Amino acid sequence: MGKHILLLGAPGAGKGTQSKRLADEFDLEHVTTGDALRANKGMDISHLDFEYDTPREYMDAGELVPDDVVNEIVKTALQEADGYVLDGYPRNLDQAEYLTEITDLDAVVYLDVSEEELVDRLTGRRVCPDCGANYHVEFAPPEEKGVCDECGSPLVQREDDTEETVRERLSVYHENTEPVVDHYRDEGVLAEVNGEQTPDEVFEDVTAAVEDA
Template identity: 70%
Template sequence: MSQPRLLILGPPGAGKGTQSANIADEYDVSHITTGDALRANKDMDITDMDTEYDTPREYMEAGDLVPDAVVNAIVDEALNSADGFVLDGYPRNLEQAEELEGMTDLDVILSLDVSREELVDRLTGRRVCDDCGTNYHVEFNQPEDAGVCDECGGELIQRDDDNEESVRNRLDVFDENTAPVIDHYEDHDGFVAIDGEQTPDEVWTDIDEAVAAHAE
């Protein structure tokens, strides 16, 4: 199998980051996220786009949303420099999905299905190391010592946007903007829906089988 070109879709808390890391390791492909691509290209010259700022860095430092046109260009650059990839966190809307079709041909599109209440439980129970960013969960993935990161000894905190009100709002935004992207891809020959409420190992088994069945 040549290095596949994969897209992984799903709401916040569905496990996209965990499974993308598995895919990147197993198939020796790049894990491309919008955030990582932005950070890697934050000094890209975008003066030709007639935007408010001249680089993505200026948007990020001002706390403003980076325009779709800039995000599209950065993702395109990241995809062009990768032999194979798993794309995670893009496209977030139908307009970006249409842009992506002009950038690359996808082999497999994975959609992680998880119920809303399960997502709320996962996200409100998440704890993050304040130093190194390692994720834990109060029920499913506890550290050896309560409140202390196993990796670096840092303090585990709840992110501001992991309270229930914020979580439900983020899921509403996903339903409005990104769920239609999943519908858009359902007719793709490589589209596979995955039960994301299984254990991480069971989810990975289904993903591995889907890639083997649809990637060349």
Template identity: 70%
Template sequence: MRTPKILLLGPPGAGKGTQSSNLVETFGVEHVTTGDALRSNKEMDISDLGLAYDTPGEYMDRGELVPDEVVNAIVEEALTSADGFVLDGYPRNLEQAEELESMTDLDVIVSLSVGEEELVDRLTGRRVCAECGENYHVEFDKPEEAGVCDECGGELIQREDDTEEAVRNRLEVFAENTQPVIEYYSDRDAFVEINGEQSLDAVWADLEAAVEDELKR
């Protein structure tokens, strides 16, 4: 079986990170995310693009949004060097989706579908260790002692971007910018929608079967 090229779509809190890890382990692909790709290529020379700065790191160090053309170039570099991949967090808008068409051919395009209220519950319930960064959840992944990290004993906190107001804002941005990307792909033969509100095991079973089915075509 060839090494697949997979695009994983879904809103914040849909479980893309967890399922990407499963795909990496099962199918031997690389996990390509925009954040990781940017961090790995902070010093990439982009002076030929004629932008404000000559490296992605200069945007990142100033807390500024990295322009689409820079993100596109970095993602293309990451995909070109990978035999197979699961792409997570890109494309975030239609312009990036059109760029992706020119970079590579996708074997499977998966959308994890989860309702807004379920996403709010998942994201607002997340707690992070202030010391070591370990993640927990008040309902789905509780620490042995409430408010205390199992790994290092540090205090568990709610990040600012996990408050309900921040979460609903993130979901609104997703609906405005990235939901059209899902619709863009929805009529493709390689497109599969999976109910992301199932148990993690059930989502994975559907996802694994979808990838294997597409690879047999």
């Protein structure tokens, strides 16, 4: 029976990177809300009596998928997985309470990174508009500044990586998702890891937290 791991942290804390490594290390399914939504976009949700009968219709309309629909999709993804690392859910306290109803968690790990570090990480990202390659001005710069190594196109900063947008994303996170971190901390099940170390050091600490849980 595989482990049930929940990884928490703000945007830019490194959840995606660490989740993938954890999933490989312990042979688990890496479950993200986005992937689960894409995999189940044709799912019949007519019994929920919402405006649309499938998640795809929300996505096609560019609308936010309601919590109840996301809950159903996450439930399906977790039930189909023999052990998982859950990344990007729960985003609020209602979802955290729902998660308690549908599954037992073996470990809850929180990547702790300061606000200024998060802003640096998120605003430093650069992408190639032609081939999609990703860079970071500090952590993974291209060989020639501002130019894609792969195809030579000029790199751009995505709109959602500007400082104003990043600070807005972080403020939404603080308002909605920080209470989830506090919830698990109050329950005494939260393992806190310093997310400002090197990725390898963070992974060592995360792995130790999972093994100790």
